[in-house]
Amino acid sequence: MPEKGMIKITDGFERIVHWMLAGSCILLFITGLGMMYRELNFIGNLMGGLVALKYVHNFTGLLFIVSLVLATRMWWHEAGKFSMPEDLDWMMCAGGYLWHVEKVPEIGKYNPGQKMFFLTVVGCGALMGVTGLVMWFPVGLSMDLVRWMYPLHALGFVVLFAFFFVHLYLGTIGNPGTFMAMIDGWATKAWARKQHPKWLREMEESGKLEVYGEEKTEAASH
């Protein structure tokens, strides 16, 4: 539960879209692995057989595509474009994640690492959607084209599966205080000062910052 003085990081719509994307993605991982590895075929038994698993995978893919479109539209403005030179400065010191950095360059709402993550998800997600649909309905297309959909789908999985664990780590124990921002939307000011100092300052200066237990200063809807 949020405590007094905590600040609003995400709105409800963002969290719903995030969890639609995350949920469909994880279900696609599980069902996809159930087909990729014969040793994991038993996952199909939980769904009433491997045929059912195939359809769970295919239709979850449609939900994933919808979620991806919503997420892309929603976050493109803030996370889809780099703002130089501060993003470059941040990247040069890897955001202080890999070695000791005295003063991490200040960045806005999303740091370049998050932006790269977002763009990778958008790119690979689109690749998964397109290749997946062709694999589902391969009729009428040239065999040479259809053939390459499978390794491209696997390539997208390699990237997204690895990135999933990066995201899981950085969204939980790697950055204490972050996880609840995707659950109830609140984080501490100290967290924001450490993670997104420029954004915090801008929000405070513009009076848009929503603080728990305080009246909104002006039209503060996100």
Added chain:
Amino acid sequence: MNTSELIKVIDTTRCTACRGCQVACKQWNELPGLRTKNWGSYQNPPDLEWNTWTLIRFQEYVNDKGTFKWMFRKDGCMHCTDAACVKVCPSGALYHTEYGTVGIKKNLCIGCKECIAACPFEVPRYNRATDKVSKCDLCLTRLQSNQQPACVKSCPTGALSIGGKDKMMKAAYDRVKELGGDASVYGDKFVGGTHVVYILSEKPEVYDKLPKSPSIPLSVIAWKDWLKPLSLIAGGGVVVGSLLHYILHGPKRPDEDVSGDKHAEGGK
């Protein structure tokens, strides 16, 4: 059939295109005949289908000396040793039998169509109504009962024969020597050797729909041999790397509060 590894030889020079094998295949395997259109060829049905596992391809060919020739080739599953379809099949429906042939367990097929794109001979076919793929299994149950496949049994000219690998390959090469000219054995030089082998009277590239040097597609190698293991290696690498990061570098915690914010330790 008692012998462990079987080879079916198709001697195209002895085939008269009577299509007895086509009919025998349909009868034994209970495959329905579907109405087709006359498209100006005796080749009928026009192509392999879920209900047509073998087919005589009729081809009119004029060689470089201007001689006309009508060629017949019995098409169907080649039963590869390195079978791309077995490699990609997610459920184990396609598998190698005790004879080296490629069998298909219909109940395991999930209709994913991955084998269709993988097969270098474009043999497996999808049936939308049953959501399953089918192809020739070289009459596996007949082999297991010490019987010849239906097509071989029906062949009146001796164009089709089946037997142990060494014996059949020797007979095939003897026959090619006898034929001379451009005649060749087709099947033993690629995909680990096929269990259906042709004796061709012309060079392989002359024949319609017959790949000159078939192989497991590079896309299948990239997918199953490279990317599939890489997915687990990369995922596992990230998990280990994250844990190492946590204990060596440590998480990024908010700084100790200096401005009276009481939640300095992050939102625990």
